Amino acid sequence: MIKDNQTRLNRLHVLLDALVIAVAYVFSWFITLKSGLFGADLEAGILPTWFYMRVLVVVVPVYLLLYTIFHLFKPKRVQGRRQEFANICKANLIGLFLFGTILYLGRKNPYLREFSARFMAGFFLTNIAAETLERNLIRTVLRSMRAKGYNQKHIILVGYSRAAEGYIDRVLANPEWGYRVRGILDDHKPWGYDYRGIKVIGTMKDLKPILDMNRLDEIAITLSLKEYGGLEQIVAVCEKSGVHTKFIPDYNKVIPTKPYTEDLQGLPVINIRHVPLNDPLNAAMKRAVDIFGAIVALILFSPIMLVTAILIKLTSPGPLIYCQERVGLHNRPFKMYKFRSMEVQAPEKEKSEWTTKRDPRVTPIGRVIRKTSIDEMPQLFNVLFGSMSLVGPRPERPYFVERFKEEIPRYMIKHQVRPGMTGWAQVNGYRGDTSITKRIEHDLYYIENWTLGFDFKILFLTFFKGFINKNAY
Structure with missing residues (x-):
C-alpha cells in the first residue's frame, strides 16, 4: 500500500531537494564569480x-525548512503546478x-561585508529554475508510474451520491x-450495484470491519444530503481507525469549489459565493490590464480591422459596425460592437433568433470573419470604454437572459x-x-477562481484554440 512507501518517498524527495539546492548554489557561484562570463570580476x-x-x-537546511513551511513536500497527485511554482518563489524570496x-546586520564582519550580492541574485534565480525543473520531473515520473498501475492509493467511498459519481468520474479520467x-x-443501493465499474460492496455497518483489516489508504465520505445526520x-x-479521511460534500452545486469561510468566534461560516473580483484591488488590477491590452490589441490588429471594414463595405449594403444590446455587469444592458456579418434585418427578428448552420442571412465575408472571430474585434472598444473585459463570461442578449435564468440554475451569477x-x-x-x-459551469469556475494568472492563461489559449470557432455559423 502507498502508506508503506510514502515515508520513503518523502525522505527521498528531501534528499533530492538538498542535492538540487547544493548544485544550484555551486553552479551560481561558478557562473557569477569564477567563469569570467560577466567580464573581469573583482568580487x-x-x-x-x-x-x-x-x-x-x-x-x-534553512531552505529545506522553508520548503516544509510552504508545503513543498506534499504529495503531487493533484497538486497544481502553478501553486507549487508560486510556493517555490515565495520560499526562495524569503530565503533571499x-x-x-x-549580511546587513553582520556587515562589520569582513567576510559578511564582502559576500557577493551578484552571487546571491544568481542563486535566487538558479535555485527557482532548478527546483521547478526537479519537481516537474518527479511529477512526470510518478504520474507515469501511477498511470501504469504502480504507486496506487486505495480508497473506499462511504455513501452513494452525486458527489460519489463526480469523484469516480474524475479519478477514472485521471489515472495519473x-x-x-x-x-x-451504501445503505440504499443493492450489493453489486455498479457505477462505471465501481461496485457497492456493502452497507455502512461494514465500514468498521473493513477498516479493521488495515488495507486502505483513505476513506472518502460521499454521503447524499439526506444522510448527513449520520456524518x-x-x-x-x-x-x-487512524485511516486518513476526507469529506466530499454533496452540495457542490450550491457551495463553490473554493468556499470563502469566516470564523465567527469558533463557528465556521461558509459564504455561498466568493467572487475575487469584488475586491477593489483585484478589480483595479484587472481593469489596468484591460486598458493596456485593448490599446495594444487595437494597434496590432488595426490592419486586419481596416481590410475587414473595406471588404464589408464593398460586398454588402448596410452599416459597417453592428451594435447589439447585451446584458453586462450587475445585469445592466450595454451596446456590444461587432463587424456586421449578416444582411440587415428587422430588430425584432435579430433579438430572439440564433444563427443556424448555413444561415442564409450570413454574408460570404461574414462567414469568414465569424469563423475566425475577426467580427469580435470592435469589442476592443467596449473593453476600452469599460462595458467589457478582455476575459470574462460572454454576454448574452436580454431575450435569452430572461429565458436562461428560469431554465438554468445559477445562470445570473455570471453578471457579477x-x-x-x-x-x-x-x-x-x-x-x-x-x-x-x-458554458455556465465554466463561467462559474472562472468567477470563483479568478486570478491575473488565470486571465493570462486564457488569453494565451485563445491564440491557439479560441480564434477559430467551428461552431460559429
Whole structure:
C-alpha cells in the first residue's frame, strides 16, 4: 500500500531537494564569480572559496525548512503546478531576504561585508529554475508510474451520491493521480450495484470491519444530503481507525469549489459565493490590464480591422459596425460592437433568433470573419470604454437572459463580473451552438477562481484554440 512507501518517498524527495539546492548554489557561484562570463570580476578574489562552501552548510537546511513551511513536500497527485511554482518563489524570496538581512546586520564582519550580492541574485534565480525543473520531473515520473498501475492509493467511498459519481468520474479520467476506488458502502443501493465499474460492496455497518483489516489508504465520505445526520458517527469510526479521511460534500452545486469561510468566534461560516473580483484591488488590477491590452490589441490588429471594414463595405449594403444590446455587469444592458456579418434585418427578428448552420442571412465575408472571430474585434472598444473585459463570461442578449435564468440554475451569477471577449468556456470549446449548461459551469469556475494568472492563461489559449470557432455559423 502507498502508506508503506510514502515515508520513503518523502525522505527521498528531501534528499533530492538538498542535492538540487547544493548544485544550484555551486553552479551560481561558478557562473557569477569564477567563469569570467560577466567580464573581469573583482568580487571573485575577495572571499576565499572555502567560505562560500561553508555557508552552503547553513543554506541547505534553512531552505529545506522553508520548503516544509510552504508545503513543498506534499504529495503531487493533484497538486497544481502553478501553486507549487508560486510556493517555490515565495520560499526562495524569503530565503533571499533572510540572508540579505544577516549580511546587513553582520556587515562589520569582513567576510559578511564582502559576500557577493551578484552571487546571491544568481542563486535566487538558479535555485527557482532548478527546483521547478526537479519537481516537474518527479511529477512526470510518478504520474507515469501511477498511470501504469504502480504507486496506487486505495480508497473506499462511504455513501452513494452525486458527489460519489463526480469523484469516480474524475479519478477514472485521471489515472495519473494513482487513486484506486475499491468500492462503495451504501445503505440504499443493492450489493453489486455498479457505477462505471465501481461496485457497492456493502452497507455502512461494514465500514468498521473493513477498516479493521488495515488495507486502505483513505476513506472518502460521499454521503447524499439526506444522510448527513449520520456524518458525525461515520467520522468518529474513521478517525478511530487512524485511516486518513476526507469529506466530499454533496452540495457542490450550491457551495463553490473554493468556499470563502469566516470564523465567527469558533463557528465556521461558509459564504455561498466568493467572487475575487469584488475586491477593489483585484478589480483595479484587472481593469489596468484591460486598458493596456485593448490599446495594444487595437494597434496590432488595426490592419486586419481596416481590410475587414473595406471588404464589408464593398460586398454588402448596410452599416459597417453592428451594435447589439447585451446584458453586462450587475445585469445592466450595454451596446456590444461587432463587424456586421449578416444582411440587415428587422430588430425584432435579430433579438430572439440564433444563427443556424448555413444561415442564409450570413454574408460570404461574414462567414469568414465569424469563423475566425475577426467580427469580435470592435469589442476592443467596449473593453476600452469599460462595458467589457478582455476575459470574462460572454454576454448574452436580454431575450435569452430572461429565458436562461428560469431554465438554468445559477445562470445570473455570471453578471457579477464584467463580460469578456473571450473566456474559460470559450477556450474549452463552448462557443456558438454548444451546451449552455456546460458554458455556465465554466463561467462559474472562472468567477470563483479568478486570478491575473488565470486571465493570462486564457488569453494565451485563445491564440491557439479560441480564434477559430467551428461552431460559429
